[in-house]
Amino acid sequence: MTAKDRKLLNLIQREFPVVARPYLALGKKLKMREEEVIKRLAYLKAKKIIRHFGPSFDSRKLKYTSTLVAAKVPLKKLKSAVKMINAYPEITHNYLREGEYNIWFAIVAKNKTRLDLILKELRNKTGIAEIFSLPSVRLFKIVAVFQI
Amino acid sequence: MKELDKKIIKILKQGYPLTKRPFSELADILKIKEDLLLEKVKGMVRNKTIRRTGVALSHRRVGITSNAMVVWNAGEAQVVKQGKAASRFAFVSHCYERATLPNWPYNLYTMIHAKSKTELQKNIIKVARATKIKNYKILRSIKELKKTTPNFI
Numbered sequence: 001m002t003a004k005d006r007k008l009l010n011l012i013q014r015e016f017p018v019v020a021r022p023y024l025a026l027g028k029k030l031k032m033r034e035e036e037v038i039k040r041l042a043y044l045k046a047k048k049i050i051r052h053f054g055p056s057f058d059s060r061k062l063k064y065t066s067t068l069v070a071a072k073v074p075l076k077k078l079k080s081a082v083k084m085i086n087a088y089p090e091i092t093h094n095y096l097r098e099g100e101y102n103i104w105f106a107i108v109a110k111n112k113t114r115l116d117l118i119l120k121e122l123r124n125k126t127g128i129a130e131i132f133s134l135p136s137v138r139l140f141k142i143v144a145v146f147q148i
Numbered sequence: 149m150k151e152l153d154k155k156i157i158k159i160l161k162q163g164y165p166l167t168k169r170p171f172s173e174l175a176d177i178l179k180i181k182e183d184l185l186l187e188k189v190k191g192m193v194r195n196k197t198i199r200r201t202g203v204a205l206s207h208r209r210v211g212i213t214s215n216a217m218v219v220w221n222a223g224e225a226q227v228v229k230q231g232k233a234a235s236r237f238a239f240v241s242h243c244y245e246r247a248t249l250p251n252w253p254y255n256l257y258t259m260i261h262a263k264s265k266t267e268l269q270k271n272i273i274k275v276a277r278a279t280k281i282k283n284y285k286i287l288r289s290i291k292e293l294k295k296t297t298p299n300f301i
Contacts, residue, residue, distance in 0.1 A: 001210075009205060016201040018189045020169055020182060038166050045166070052204040052297050054163035059298055061197045062149075062157070068246065068257070086294045094294035097217065097287040101252070104217065104287070108298040132249050134257075138228070140243035141235035145202065146261065148210045 001049065004032065005040055006148050009049070012041070013145045016055065056144075059108050065115050065135075066108045070101040072130040078103075081126045088118055101132075152180070156188055157197075161297070164203075204297070212261045214268035214288075218275070219254035221283035227256055230279040234258050237278070239271050254285060 007030055017025040023037040030037070044050045059066050073081045078096075085094055085105055094105035109115035115133075123131050155178055165173045175185040192198040207215070222230040227245050234256065235243045242259040258275065262268035272286060 009210070013202040013205060014200070016164060016203060018171075018186055018193065018201060020171060020186065022164070022170060023166075023168065034168060038168070042166050047209070048206055049209045050203050051206040051295070052163070053166075054203065054297075055160055055201045056199045056204065057157065057161075057298075058196055058199045061195070064298065068244075070249070070252075082293050089296075089299045091294065092296050092298050094292075095217075095289045096291040096293055097289055099285065099287050101287075103293075105294070134246040134249070136244040136246055137255075138231065138245035140231035140245070141240060142199070142242050144204065144207075144241045145200075146205060146207050146210060146212055146241075147238065148205070148212075 001044075004030065005044060008032070008037065008040060009044065009148055064108050064110055065112050066106065067115060067133045067135040069105050069107060069119070070132050070134060071103040071105075071128060072101055073103045073126070073128055077126065077128065081128060084125050085122060090114070090118060101130075107133075152178075153188070153192075156185065156192075160189070160198075161299075207261060208292075211263050214262045214265050216260050216268060216272070216289065217287045218258050218260050218272055219285050219287065220256040220258070220279065220281045221253045222256040222279070222281055224255070230281060231256055233278045234275050237271070237275060240275065253283070256281070 019025050024034040027034045027037045045053050090107050090109045092106050092108050097104055159174050164170045167173055171185050172182040175182040231243055234240055239261050240258050244257045246257050248255050260271050262271050
């Protein structure tokens with residue numbers, strides 16, 4: 001990754017220009033040619049430095065329901081439980097963490113009924129009772145933009 | 149939501165084409181004019197259906213390798229003030245108040261990022277000082293098991 005790539009990433013994380021020729025607009029700010037911008041972005045995408053080359057939507061505005069789930073998964077059940085959890089397209093993030101609650105995952109479902117069904121199914125399939133949903137009460141911040 | 153809006157969200161979810169006129173390319177698929185698509189997308193930015201037009205990086209691949217979820221026992225009366233104080237730091241990407249559990253009194257959740265373990269520790273201390281919360285737990289991520297974007301519509 002070059003210094004120019006970093007500048008490009010810092011810019012394009014914050015805003016993708018909603019204009020007819022966005023790569024030309026980005027190039028003007030960085031003194032890069034449109035073709036060069038496209039070429040570098042293709043590279044950064046291929047290298048998976050860019051994880052998602054599209055906008056972020058507000059799930060609440062789309063009337064989706066989301067939650068964070070904490071689970072106490074015994075080590076011997078870990079592999080199979082993770083497989084069952086990750087199989088749901090509605091489960092967008094899943095992390096193994098330090099601590100008594102060792103598995104933490106996020107669910108974004110089209111409604112509460114579906115979300116509750118996923119939780120119920122997971123408790124049944126994994127045989128783990130300690131799977132707790134912690135819906136947000138208040139959102140203070142969500143800005144996953146990193147100055148690099 | 150209108151049918152066209154749903155289609156636009158669905159196609160944008162697949163990402164911006166890397167061609168000189170990406171919106172024109174998407175408009176062709178949707179069988180609408182490029183100008184209409186641009187207006188629609190701008191409208192979604194204005195009404196905040198689109199939280200951010202910018203793309204998402206893999207923070208691990210850009211050197212932000214130390215990440216932790218830190219949960220705080222914020223007093224019910226203080227939580228708004230403390231949540232706002234934690235949110236002021238650029239290295240805090242997410243900050244939510246959440247429900248508690250039996251034997252789990254933590255109600256403020258933050259995602260804290262850094263380029264090293266030492267920096268992460270320093271960042272956590274900065275948040276602890278700003279919020280004046282003494283009772284907190286650091287839940288370092290051992291492994292990322294899944295990370296995708298939601299499959300809307």
